[in-house]
Amino acid sequence: MLYIFDMGNVIIDIDFQRVLSVWSNLSGKPLSELNSNFISGETFKQHERGRISDVEFAEAINDELGMSLSFDEFAEGWQAIFMSVRPDVIDIMNKLREQGHRVVVLSNTNRLHQDYWPQHYPEIAASADFLYLSQDLGLRKPDPDIYQYVLESEEFDAQDAVFFDDIRENVDAAVELGIKGVYVEDRDTVRRYFADHDFSVEVSE
Numbered sequence: 111m112l113y114i115f116d117m118g119n120v121i122i123d124i125d126f127q128r129v130l131s132v133w134s135n136l137s138g139k140p141l142s143e144l145n146s147n148f149i150s151g152e153t154f155k156q157h158e159r160g161r162i163s164d165v166e167f168a169e170a171i172n173d174e175l176g177m178s179l180s181f182d183e184f185a186e187g188w189q190a191i192f193m194s195v196r197p198d199v200i201d202i203m204n205k206l207r208e209q210g211h212r213v214v215v216l217s218n219t220n221r222l223h224q225d226y227w228p229q230h231y232p233e234i235a236a237s238a239d240f241l242y243l244s245q246d247l248g249l250r251k252p253d254p255d256i257y258q259y260v261l262e263s264e265e266f267d268a269q270d271a272v273f274f275d276d277i278r279e280n281v282d283a284a285v286e287l288g289i290k291g292v293y294v295e296d297r298d299t300v301r302r303y304f305a306d307h308d309f310s311v312e313v314s315e
Contacts, residue, residue: 111211113203113272114214117217117219119294120276121195122193122194123194124193125191128193129187129188133177136187137175139176147174147176153174157245158218158250164220192223192230192231200234214240218244218250240263247259251277252280257283257284261289268287269290275293275294278293281293
């Protein structure tokens with residue numbers, strides 16, 4: 111089987127409020143104002159597809175939110191999104207690989223984050239056979255082409271793949287292609303999935 115794991119809030123806990131809090135402290139902009147004005151719009155999507163640089167992204171978001179942060183200040187806030195890995199999911203990924211399954215990560219991410227999380231959370235890459243990252247592929251979920259790319263690269267049929275993601279739209283797009291989709295609602299979803307389906311994976315409590 112091919113097991114495809116999203117990263118944020120599946121393998122690692124993230125919280126975008128932490129980003130806005132840092133930006134608020136550094137810029138003097140009220141947190142409520144940043145919350146109201148930030149949207150995951152076209153600039154955000156283009157950055158995740160690797161079509162604009164980190165500097166261009168920072169400048170665009172500064173403009174959109176009325177901030178005047180330096181690039182280093184912007185990056186400090188942007189990296190604050192990461193909290194900690196979920197050790198039970200890491201354990202499951204490793205045990206699946208030990209059993210001979212193929213385990214990959216499929217994440218909408220960006221260069222600026224990729225400069226950070228591999229260094230601080232090396233266990234993510236160490237627990238996967240391959241990382242499929244949106245900024246490298248020029249595609250992002252829920253674009254059907256990104257799932258098709260993973261299936262073709264891994265040489266698996268859709269019915270032999272399971273995909274875990276915390277965004278319903280991304281899961282639905284995978285299901286449309288025939289992939290088994292699992293919507294990760296909380297920190298226990300992945301553990302419960304393998305317990306319920308009896309894949310003989312002993313997970314850490």
